[in-house]
Amino acid sequence: RVVILVDISVTNSMYIIHIQHFLRLLLEEQMSDKDYFNIIAFGSDVVPWQLELIPSQPESLQNAWRWVLNLQCKGSRNVMSALRRAVEVHFKDKDKHKSQGLYLLTTGIPDQETHAVSAYMAEVCRGFDLHLHVCLFSVVEDVGSDRIMPARYANPTETAIAYKEIVQAGNGRFHWFGEAGILESDDITIIVSETEKANNYSQKCAFLVESLKQRSVNQSVNPFKPGDSNVLMKKENRRPQKLLPPKPTALSLARMYIKDNHGAERSASTGVLAWRPTSAKAEIPPVKIFILSVAQTIKERSRTEHKPRKQPEFSVSVFYTDKGRNVGTVYRKYPKTICVRKSVPSVILPKKEEICSSKEWLTKYSIKKLKLELPRLMFGPGCTHQKKTVESLHKKVSAKYCTIFPSVEINGVVKHLQFQSKELEIYSEQLEKVLQRYIQRIQWLLSGSRRLFGTILEANVCVLIDTSGSMDPYLPHITKELTSLIWEQLRKNEVRFNLLRFAENTESWKECLVESTDEACHDAVQWMSKFHAHGNTCILMALQKALSFQGVEALYILTDGKPDTSCTLILKEIERLRKKRDIRIHTISFSCTDRGAKEFLKKLASQTGGRYHCSFGDMDGQLAAHRMLTEGLDDEDDPVFPYFEGDDLKKLTQEVAKARSFLKQAKSLR
Incomplete structure (x- = not known):
């Protein structure tokens, strides 16, 4: 008993042929062996093919196909x-x-809302043999000529997460595909998981078999001799002998007293410590004079040394032997040795993207912060190749066995490697893991509304849109991307916002910042639909108006060219206004070919603590990131990211280039 629910909302108008093709394959290949079925199409209204379930017969399947051909979105x-x-x-x-x-x-x-649908499906499926399975077909939603917007907006990833939750409540399976192929499938995931598990078990079995073979070979080469058992038993029964405690002689007690009191000066009236000689002829050593001289020496050194160097921590016990006045020493606590050699750190990176700038993100996850810089790991202070002068030869020569150890020249200095091949392999694995995470963040920055507007960081913002005459060819694309920004970043992250368009004059959507509710977002989208391009580019007037909004933390200004007024005048005026309120200004360059205009936007962002963003090269960047993740990172020169002028992408791609150079060097040393 199967019911098929088909989405025929207006956003599917361009894809109705694909949907009809999917249904035809479903009816031909899978519905013939079912007992009963029906098809329900839904947009705003629900339209069933039949009022109840009907038997699955060739005639009914043919009638269902004819009905599907007449569906309209x-x-x-x-x-x-x-x-x-x-x-x-x-x-x-x-x-x-x-x-x-x-x-x-x-x-x-x-x-x-997702939670409402999930709660309903969990209630109706609990205790019954009823399952909800979802097939999600990813399309690019386009707004029609009548500008009808969907009731809710979400990018493909968020949509998939929502339907996974609904499927889990309905005890079903999730299948996600697009025009390029299958993106995610529960059925395929289970099969791949079992395959990996079987492969893992196979590798473990092979390893065990190989170890057993090696052990049998070793036993045949070194057979066990019966006579060795007595020797082993004797070694096991032998216990370490305990050392006799040192005698409480005057010398050891005196030194211990000085150590416990940290070299403090003792009074002259201190009595002579009791001491019993080992023989009647032995003389009493001058203990008191010795203690005072040691204490005085320690005091004088502490005065002269302003910054004493930290000495290695160890403890020594001194005692007299039975033969005359010979002195012996025993270490109670050995000094700790300083290890110069470094190990490869294990890297843990977050899977969820953080809403922050690349500068802030790299302060936590850069190559330097993760301690994965190759020169610092591989070449310590004690591994520099040195030559010493031989007097007989009158020249500097290397050590006799210097050629045995591998070496490499870095910045004109020959250094010996401290890493072994296995350690280099571990380093390469960790660095590849970091590189993949960097590339994933670059893909995230190039997706959705972040591609054009960058990442919205603050909680109270105003977005300024240039609607001058030069923006006329791009205005439909700008309004579409701005719609995505409102729903994807402002609404999702609950950002208080306002919109302001500027040309020869300015017009704001509201007179103050408003909460990003569903009603407010719909109203903002409707207001944007009335944009039309005309006039000049009066940036200064727009910035002055936006800075006057109460509670605003940052401005995001999108423009395609230089302002009508002097750039120096604008920078001075903005600096004067920011003395009263510290507000960041993030600049966005769109289809700008004027080098002077780009430099002005960069200075404006840098002067106010903001970021400069440019959407040029986004398609090439997405292609390069996809190739790196699929083809590997072995070649440092191909593929490469295009030159990004925006601050966020520029910093990340520079870090990727640095990591790839380290990776290439590490693999060459192996």
Whole structure:
């Protein structure tokens, strides 16, 4: 018993042919062996093919295909109503049947909140043999000529996360695919997991077999001799002999007293310590004079040395032997040796992206911070190659066995390697892990609204859009990306915001910052739909107006050229206004070919503590990142990222280039 739910919302208008093709394959290949089935199409309204489940026969399948060919896309995406219709009408007697399933074919986020849909499916599926399976087809949602916006917006990743939660509540499976192929599938994931587990067990078995073979070879080469057992038993029964405690002689007690009192000066009235000689002829050593001289020496050294060097910690016990006045010493605590050799650190990086600038992110996860700089790890202070002068030869020569140890020349200095081949292999693995994480963050920065606007960092912002005459060809694209920014970053992260367009004059959406509620976001999108390009670029007036909003923390200004007024005048005026309120200004260059305009935007961002962003090269960057993750990082010169002028991408790509050079050097040394 199967019910198929088909998404025919208005955003699927360009993909209705694909959806019909999927349904045809489904009807031909899989529905013929089912008992009963039905198809429900839904947009804003729910349209069932039949009022109840019907037997799966060739004639009914053909009629269903004809009905699918007449489907038209309209409305939003009312998933909850479609699910209610299927459960309450077709599966109203779900407790009397087994093997029942709902198959939802959709392209985007439901109109309703995810937790509401999940709660409903968990309630209706609990205790019954009813499952909800979701097939998510990723498409690029486009706004039609009537500018109808979806009730909720989410990027493909967020949509997939939402449907995973719904599928988990419905005890079903999740399948995510696009025009390029399958992106994620529960069925495939389970099979791959079992394959990896079997491969892991196979490797362990091979390792055990090899170790057993090696052990058998060693036993045949070195057979055990029966006569050796007595020797082993004697060694095991032998216990270490305890050393006799030192006699409490005057010398050892005196030195211990000085150590416990940290070299403090003792009074002259201190009595002579009791001492029993080993023979009647032995003389009493001058203990008191010795103690005073040692204490005086320690005191004088402490005065002269302003910054005493830390001495190695150790403890020595001194005692007299039985033969005359010979003195012996025993170490109670040995000095710690200083190890110059360094080991490869294990790297732990976060999987979830942090909303921060690349500068802040790299302060925690740069190559230097992770202690993965190759020269610091491999070449310590004691490994520099040196030559010493031989008097007989009258020249400097290397050590006799110097050529045995591997060496490399760095910046004109020959150094010997401190790493072994296995350690270099571990270093390469850790560095590749870091590189992959860097590339994943670059992909994140090049995705969604961050591609054009960068990352919104602050909680109270104003976005300024240039609508001068030169922006006319790009205005539809700008409004579409701005819509994505509102829903993807401002609404999701609950950012208080305002919008302001500027040309020869300025116009703000609201007179103050507002909360990013669903109603406010819809209203902002409707206001943007009325944009039209005309006039000049009056940046100074727009910045003055935006800086006057109460509570604003940062401005994000997007423009394509130089301002009409003097750049120096704008920088001086902004500096004067910022003395009253410390507000950051992040600049965004869009389709700007004027070098002077770019330099002005960079200075404006740098002067106010903001960031400069430029969307040029984003497509090449995405391609290069994809190739690096799929083809590997062995070649330092191919593929490479394009030159990014924006601060965030520029810093990350520079760190990637640094890591790749270390990786190449490490592999060459192996």
